[in-house]
Amino acid sequence: xxxxxxxxxxxxxxxxxxxxxxxxxxxxxxxxxxxxxxxxxxxxxxxxxxxxxxxxxxxxxxxxxxxxxxxxxxxxxxxxxxxxxxxxxxxxxxxxxxxxxxxxxxxxxxxxxxxxxxxxxxxxxxxxxxxxxxxxxxxxxxxxxxxxxxxxxxxxxxxxxxxxxxxxxxxxxxx
Numbered sequence: 001x002x003x004x005x006x007x008x009x010x011x012x013x014x015x016x017x018x019x020x021x022x023x024x025x026x027x028x029x030x031x032x033x034x035x036x037x038x039x040x041x042x043x044x045x046x047x048x049x050x051x052x053x054x055x056x057x058x059x060x061x062x063x064x065x066x067x068x069x070x071x072x073x074x075x076x077x078x079x080x081x082x083x084x085x086x087x088x089x090x091x092x093x094x095x096x097x098x099x100x101x102x103x104x105x106x107x108x109x110x111x112x113x114x115x116x117x118x119x120x121x122x123x124x125x126x127x128x129x130x131x132x133x134x135x136x137x138x139x140x141x142x143x144x145x146x147x148x149x150x151x152x153x154x155x156x157x158x159x160x161x162x163x164x165x166x167x168x169x170x171x172x173x174x175x
Contacts (some may be wrong), residue, residue: 061086068166073125073148080108080159087161089125094118096156097130110134110157118148123169127154 057065064086065074072090077083087094087104096104097115106115112132119126128145129136137155138146148154148163150170155161 065164066167068164068168070166070168070172071120071123072166074164075104075154075161076164078153078160078162080106080157082106082159089118089120092120094120097132106157106159108157108159111159112157115156123166123172124148125163125165132156 061076068074068088069090072088075087075089077085077087091103094103095114095117096102096106096111097113098106098108098111099113102114112130112134114130115132116130116136117128119128125148126145127136127138127143127148129143134157135142136146137143137153138148139153140155146152148165150163150165152163153160154163
């Protein structure tokens with residue numbers, strides 16, 4: 001923010017809003033005249049855009065997905081230091097975070113120690129944010145909890161992953 005006029009801070013601090021702010025916040029000039037919009041966005045990731053899954057799957061990824069048994073799923077890491085990594089989801093609860101004991105361990109400051117849990121109920125999977133600092137995003141939207149569908153993008157910190165359900169379960173659901 002650049003401002004050549006002196007500012008009066010509201011309530012003793014600078015005006016700050018988040019991305020969800022509908023109206024923003026403004027600085028008030030000492031004269032009482034509203035002059036400059038000082039809405040500011042803070043974040044760890046300048047690219048918060050959602051890009052629908054459209055990448056070609058490698059032959060190894062296709063083979064891994066087609067081999068998934070009923071009641072399991074696969075997370076493919078699409079960005080970050082672990083791009084290309086695959087995580088099998090075959091437990092009732094899978095923990096995701098920066099804690100060394102997390103089932104899916106991401107060693108990066110953008111990931112909370114206990115960032116999220118992925119729960120399995122039957123053949124359905126749901127991701128539940130564990131009050132993480134940077135949030136959990138599903139298809140570009142911040143989500144406290146979200147049912148995962150085949151191909152959905154999940155973002156944990158700076159890591160982008162795609163969720164793939166068992167083809168057996170997809171076929172059964174479509175029958």
